[in-house]
Amino acid sequence: MDPNDIFPAIFNFEDYGQLLPLVTNSLIAGAALGLVGGLIGTFVMLRDLAFAVHGIAELSFAGAAFALLVGANVIFGSLAGSVIAAVILGFMGKRARDRNSSIGVIMPFGLGLGILFLSLYEGRSANKFGLLTGQIVSVDTVQVNLMLICSAVVIAALLAIWRPLTFASADPELAVARGVPAGKLSVVFMVLLGLAVALSIQIVGALLVLALVITPAAAAMRVTASPRLVVLLSVLFATGSVLGGILLALGGRIPISPYVTTISFLIYVACRIIGSRRTGYGRTGGQAARNAVTAS
Amino acid sequence: MSEAEPEQAATTAAAAVAGTSAGAAAVTARAAAIELRRAGLSYGDRVLWENLDLSVAPGEFLAVLGPNGSGKTSLLRVLLGLQPLTTGTALIAGQRVRTGSRHIGYIPQQKAFRAGSPLRARDLVGLGLDGHRWGIRLRGRAFRQRVDELLEVVGASAYADVPVGMLSGGEQQRLRAAQALATDPQVLLCDEPLLSLDLHHQQAVSALIDGQRRRSGTAVVFVTHEINPIIDYVDRVLYLAGGQFRVGTPEEVMTTEVLSDMYGTRVRVIRNEGRLVVVGLPDATTHEHGQHEGDED
Numbered sequence: 001m002d003p004n005d006i007f008p009a010i011f012n013f014e015d016y017g018q019l020l021p022l023v024t025n026s027l028i029a030g031a032a033l034g035l036v037g038g039l040i041g042t043f044v045m046l047r048d049l050a051f052a053v054h055g056i057a058e059l060s061f062a063g064a065a066f067a068l069l070v071g072a073n074v075i076f077g078s079l080a081g082s083v084i085a086a087v088i089l090g091f092m093g094k095r096a097r098d099r100n101s102s103i104g105v106i107m108p109f110g111l112g113l114g115i116l117f118l119s120l121y122e123g124r125s126a127n128k129f130g131l132l133t134g135q136i137v138s139v140d141t142v143q144v145n146l147m148l149i150c151s152a153v154v155i156a157a158l159l160a161i162w163r164p165l166t167f168a169s170a171d172p173e174l175a176v177a178r179g180v181p182a183g184k185l186s187v188v189f190m191v192l193l194g195l196a197v198a199l200s201i202q203i204v205g206a207l208l209v210l211a212l213v214i215t216p217a218a219a220a221m222r223v224t225a226s227p228r229l230v231v232l233l234s235v236l237f238a239t240g241s242v243l244g245g246i247l248l249a250l251g252g253r254i255p256i257s258p259y260v261t262t263i264s265f266l267i268y269v270a271c272r273i274i275g276s277r278r279t280g281y282g283r284t285g286g287q288a289a290r291n292a293v294t295a296s
Numbered sequence: 297m298s299e300a301e302p303e304q305a306a307t308t309a310a311a312a313v314a315g316t317s318a319g320a321a322a323v324t325a326r327a328a329a330i331e332l333r334r335a336g337l338s339y340g341d342r343v344l345w346e347n348l349d350l351s352v353a354p355g356e357f358l359a360v361l362g363p364n365g366s367g368k369t370s371l372l373r374v375l376l377g378l379q380p381l382t383t384g385t386a387l388i389a390g391q392r393v394r395t396g397s398r399h400i401g402y403i404p405q406q407k408a409f410r411a412g413s414p415l416r417a418r419d420l421v422g423l424g425l426d427g428h429r430w431g432i433r434l435r436g437r438a439f440r441q442r443v444d445e446l447l448e449v450v451g452a453s454a455y456a457d458v459p460v461g462m463l464s465g466g467e468q469q470r471l472r473a474a475q476a477l478a479t480d481p482q483v484l485l486c487d488e489p490l491l492s493l494d495l496h497h498q499q500a501v502s503a504l505i506d507g508q509r510r511r512s513g514t515a516v517v518f519v520t521h522e523i524n525p526i527i528d529y530v531d532r533v534l535y536l537a538g539g540q541f542r543v544g545t546p547e548e549v550m551t552t553e554v555l556s557d558m559y560g561t562r563v564r565v566i567r568n569e570g571r572l573v574v575v576g577l578p579d580a581t582t583h584e585h586g587q588h589e590g591d592e593d
Contacts, residue, residue, distance in 0.1 A: 166423065180427070
C-alpha cells in the first residue's frame with residue numbers, strides 16, 4: 001500500500017454527514033455497551049477477574065462461530081458460549097490461583113473450537129474476522145434491540161446486588177460473617193459478566209474485550225479511590241471510547257476496534273500520569289492532597 | 297425472646313457520653329449475652345471440645361486461649377452461625393445463633409487490603425453499616441453522619457478519606473473496630489485482632505474494645521494466643537487444649553497446675569509485674585507471632 005493512502009484509510013471524514021445516520025443503531029448499542037462495560041469493569045477489577053474475562057471471551061467466540069456455522073443468531077451463540085464459560089468459572093475454585101489455571105485450560109480450548117467452526121464455515125470471510133476483531137457498523141434494528149434488552153438486564157441485576165457484591169468483593173471475610181451469601185453472589189456475578197462480555201464482543205471482538213471491560217475501570221482507579229467516582233469515571237471512559245471509536249471509524253476502511261482500544265488506552269495512560277503525581281496522597285502530602293482525594 | 301433493637305444512633309450517642317458505670321449497671325439485668333449448653337464440636341473423630349457449658353454476661357470480657365488447632369477460631373465460627381455444633385446449643389442474646397445477626401460485631405484478623413482497592417476508610421466502615429443490604433445506597437445524610445460518628449469513636453477521623461490500601465495495619469484494625477460497632481452489637485467477637493500490630497497499636501485497639509464493653513455493655517469474646525496485651529481487661533479466660541477446656545479468672549486458669557494438667561506435660565506459668573509467661577509448651581509454635589489457626593477448618 002502506498003504510504004500516502006494509509007492516512008485516508010484510517011481517518012476519512014468525506015461525506016460524513018451522509019454516513020452518520022447509517023450508524024445511529026451502532027451508536028445506541030455502543031452507548032449501552034459502554035455503560036455495561038464501565039459498570040461491570042469496576043467489579044472485575046475489585047474481584048481480580050481480568051484473566052477470567054479473557055477466558056470467557058474465547059468461549060464466547062467459539063459459541064458465536066458455531067452459530068455462524070449453523071446459521072443461527074450470532075449474538076445468541078456468543079451469549080450461550082460466554083454464560084457457559086462464566087458459570088463453569090464461577091463454580092471452579094474460589095482462590096485466584098485455582099481459577100487462573102482453569103481459565104488457562106479453558107481459554108485455548110475455546111479458541112480452538114472457534115477456529116474449527118470458522119474453518120468449516122463457507123460464508124463471507126468478513127464475518128469470520130469480525131468475531132475476533134469487532135464489527136458493529138452493520139448492526140440492524142433487531143440486533144440493537146436484543147443488545148439493549150441484555151444491557152438493561154445486566155444493569156438492573158447489577159444494581160440490585162450492588163452493595164452486598166461490593167462488600168463480598170472488597171472484604172469477603174467480614175461480608176460472610178455478616179450473612180452476605182458470597183458464594184451465590186459470585187455465581188450470579190459471573191453470569192452477568194458472561195452477558196456483558198458477549199455483548200462487548202459484538203463491538204470490539206473477542207480478542208479486544210478487555211479494552212471495554214477492564215481498561216476504563218483500571219484507568220478510573222488510578223485517579224480516585226472514591227467508589228462513586230470510580231464507577232462514574234469508568235462508565236464515562238468506556239462510553240467515550242466506544243462512541244469515539246464508532247465516529248472515527250465511520251469514514252475509514254478499518255474495523256472499529258483499533259479506534260476503541262486506542263482511545264481506551266490513551267485514557268488509561270493519561271490517568272496513570274495524573275495518578276502517579278498523587279502517589280501517597282492523603283498520607284505524606286498533608287491536608288491539601290487529602291482534600292484533592294475527598295473532592296467527590 | 298422478642299427482638300429488642302433500640303434506635304441505634306441514639307443509643308450509641310448516649311452511651312458515648314454516659315461513661316462507664318451507668319451503662320454497665322443497666323445491662324446486667326439482661327439475659328446472658330452468649331450461652332453455650334453442652335456444646336461440642338468435632339471433625340470426624342477428632343474432638344475439639346465437648347460438654348462446654350458457658351455463659352458470658354453483658355459487658356464481660358472473655359479471652360479464649362489455646363494452641364493452634366484447639367478450636368478457638370471454630371468457636372467464633374459457631375457463634376457467627378457459620379459452623380454448626382456437633383452437639384448442644386449456642387444462644388446469642390437469648391436466640392439461637394444464625395448468620396448475619398445484628399447482635400454480633402466481628403473483628404477478623406488483620407489482613408492487608410490491596411493497594412489499589414477503590415475504597416476509602418469511610419467506605420469500609422460504611423460497608424460494615426449496611427453492606428449486607430440489597431440494592432444501592434440511597435440514604436445520604438443520616439448514613440454519612442453515622443459513619444463519621446463511628447470514625448470518631450475509634451479515632452480514625454483523620455484518615456477518613458484515605459484509601460484503605462494506604463493505611464497501616466493498626467489503622468486498618470481501628471476501622472475494623474468501627475465496622476464491628478456499626479450495629480451497636482451486644483456481642484463483639486474478635487479473632488486475634490492484635491496479630492501483627494506493633495505494641496502501640498495493640499494497646500490502642502484493645503483499649504478501644506474495652507471502652508466499648510464498658511460504655512455499651514457489649515460482651516467481648518477475644519481469641520488470642522497472647523494474653524498480656526489484654527490482661528488488664530480480661531474478666532475470665534476460656535482455655536482450650538487437648539480436647540479439654542477450663543473456664544475461670546486468669547488467676548484460676550493460668551497456673552502451672554491447670555496448664556500442666558491440660559497439656560499432660562510439665563508447663564510452667566511465671567508471673568512477673570502483672571504479666572504472664574508460659575514456659576515449656578509442647579507446641580512450640582503456639583506463641584509465635586504470624587501463626588494463625590486457619591488450617592484447622
